[in-house]
Amino acid sequence: MIITKQKEKDKLQKCLDKYNSFYLVGCSECASLCGTGSEEALKKMEEELKASGKTVTGVFMPKTACQTLGTKVELKKEKDKIESAEAIVAMSCGAGTQTAVELYPNKPVVPSNDTMFLGNMTRFQMFDERCSMCGECVIDQTGGICPVTNCPKGLLNGPCGGMKDGKCEVSAEINCAWVRIYERQKNIGELSQMEEIIPAKDWSKKQGPHSYVAKETKKDKETKK
Amino acid sequence: MSFRQALESGKFVVTAEVGPPKGTDIATMLHDMDLLKGKVDAVNVTDNQSAVMRICSLAVCKLALEKGLEPILQMTCRDRNRIALQADLLGANVLGIKNVLCMTGDHVSAGDQKGAKPVYDVESVQLLQIVEKLNNGKDMSDIELKGATDFYQGAVVTPEASPLEPQLMKFAKKVKAGAHFFQTQAVYNLEHFKEFMSHARKYPVKVMAGLVVLKSVGMAKFLNNFVPGIKVPDELINELKDAGKEKALETGLNITARQIKQLKDEKICDGVHIMAIGMEDKVPLILERAGLI
Missing domain, CATH: 3.40.50.2300 (Response regulator)
Structure with a gap:
């Protein structure tokens, strides 16, 4: 929401x-x-x-x-x-x-x-950001936890040197996204995914203003034929 | 012998950190550089360290070259997008800067321009990939360059990170992305560091132990409480305490010298990176006490 x-x-x-x-x-x-x-x-x-x-x-x-x-x-x-x-x-x-x-x-x-922001209501009227709408979801590679959103640096390849006991350098209130990803990948038996380098994002996909037509129009279908 | 040649020849290599000042008065920095000349294999020039705005790393690397010191350009991803990073890398290379240390960079919130927009278009692993590509004559979009770069690229690692495993996995990624050498976050517990090295030795890279000179008990406690990835063991804190306030700095210098000697004598790693943080003029003294000069 x-x-x-x-x-x-x-x-x-x-x-x-x-x-x-x-x-x-x-x-x-x-x-x-x-x-x-x-x-x-x-x-x-x-x-x-x-x-x-x-x-x-x-x-x-x-x-x-x-x-x-x-x-x-x-x-x-x-x-x-x-x-x-x-x-x-x-x-x-x-x-x-x-x-x-x-x-x-x-x-x-x-x-x-x-x-x-776009997020979840985790308790009554308490909200946490979950998605940055970057236009190219990476959470299939990160155990379902979004590093683009949950890491203040949006890092794609692991924790930075600022992580301290699982907490973020930006605020001790923030759990390090990459420690969370690491733990989840371990729990679901997919830790080896963390060995693969995730390439730099294509930020052009985030570039607005966006317009999008989800349903093919009659004209689209005719052109395809 | 260049920094690269020194590391690859198996020599125990020494680098020291030079922090550019905030402002145009560079007299002290130039004086410190003079003191380091001929005593270290290269100097690292920090890139807006702790997100505090200062003279840029590139300009100070050029000044180091003019002084006859070999610079290592520290490059973070905090302040520049991929266009600016690549442009600065090309610029650095044509100015004769041949070493680059690829880092993500402390977050803007740590620094003195808190309203700045953090960039992080790419991060340390991807920056290493970019350098590798530039060295191979192509930019990040695979467009042919008119002349490739010839960088010797390195990265950083935190041997005392807790939890450690995600950090080790990132270390492996950095090797895969093209890092040839690593300079570590400050280490104090050499037994822990040996354990880290037994892991790092599985990879074809050179590792230099990061050393930060302890100036006082207060500083040691500050590092433990507030600086991620640094752990000063109690016995070192006690050693500083026993020395008393007046002799604390002297003791700190001796600790660093003693650790350098041990790291070298026991062949634990390939060199040391000394971060004197405002005491660059003391580096020659440390090296003397460590028996390196």
């Missing part, structure tokens, strides 16, 4: 101060799990805005804010409420926020959250 946290109060306030009326959009996927775009978060935002003398013209919880088409359909019936607001507050990740930007070309959109 995409991990978000609410923007620093001062910074958010500065954006909100510019307008008098708002329409609030949350997201029932990741931002709900993070508590940054949940029903509760929407309610809190509505109350705070009202308490500071602002108007809230409506509140909506789309199913998946980053699903542009679906959100567009869902928001159709909210047209008037959205029109009557000076600005939209998007309480989702950066992608969900830009759905609102795309759907309402003439309406300012205030993002309420900072988008941090």
Whole structure:
């Protein structure tokens, strides 16, 4: 999931101060799990805005804010409420926020959250990064643990000299990714994989902005024929 | 005799570390270089050591050459992507720098430019592969070079790493990637080091023991508590303690000299790499006491 946290109060306030009326959009996927775009978060935002003398013209919880088409359909019936607001507050990740930007070309959109990383909720609202979306997964060679993400240097061929008793030189809070990989490879009987040199990554695969079409279009199929 | 020839001839080789200063006043560094001339086989020039910004390694290697010292260019992957690394390697080679030590590099968070973007486009093993390719007339993308490099490339290893096995596996990868020589992280327990060497001797590489001069009990404790991969045994700490504050440095110099002598006499490894950290001027004295000059 995409991990978000609410923007620093001062910074958010500065954006909100510019307008008098708002329409609030949350997201029932990741931002709900993070508590940054949940029903509760929407309610809190509505109350705070009202308490500071602002108007809230409506509140909506789309199913998946980053699903542009679906959100567009869902928001159709909210047209008037959205029109009557000076600005939209998007309480989702950066992608969900830009759905609102795309759907309402003439309406300012205030993002309420900072988008941090792709990770897992390991305990209730405790999140750890798991994937850097580098575009070329290497964890088939590293026992399923991603060194690109879990090692602050993204090392591909073993621990650096900064490892101390299994901990990272950057912070003793971080377990060395390569000691973890070593232990897991040993446990699953695939330690010999650690003997193979992993070549330098092709970072062009990480280079955005990305676009991707998962399903072949009719035209694609015809061209192939 | 060049550093490479010395190592390959079986001579017990000595290198010393030179840390470029932070700023343009190089008088002390040049003075230290003068003292090292004729007493060591080569000098390692550090590359923004501990991620602290200083004069670049390449420029100081060139100054060393002009002084008549043979430089070993330390090259980390922290600050340059593959384009810059290869360009600097070509540049170094045409300036007459023939030795390169390939390292990953301390993380930016350790240094004095904490907001810097760490690069790590490639890492130590892959950098060794790059040097090997450049030596064979091709760049990393397999494009033919107009003139190949002739580097003698080495790497680092931490014999006291804990756990040790992943470090040994990386050591083997570095050999496979083309490392000819290794300079180790500081070692103090020579019995442990002998065990490491019995492993390292299975590989066709030269190994130089890294030695950091102990200046005080406080420094020894600091190394133990905060520097990964360094373990100063209690008996050495006690030796410093017994010597008293005023004689601690003197004792530290003697310990280093004694260890060099043992490493050489017992043929434990192929040489030593002395990291004097601010006491480069004491290196000749250590070598004298070790009976090397």
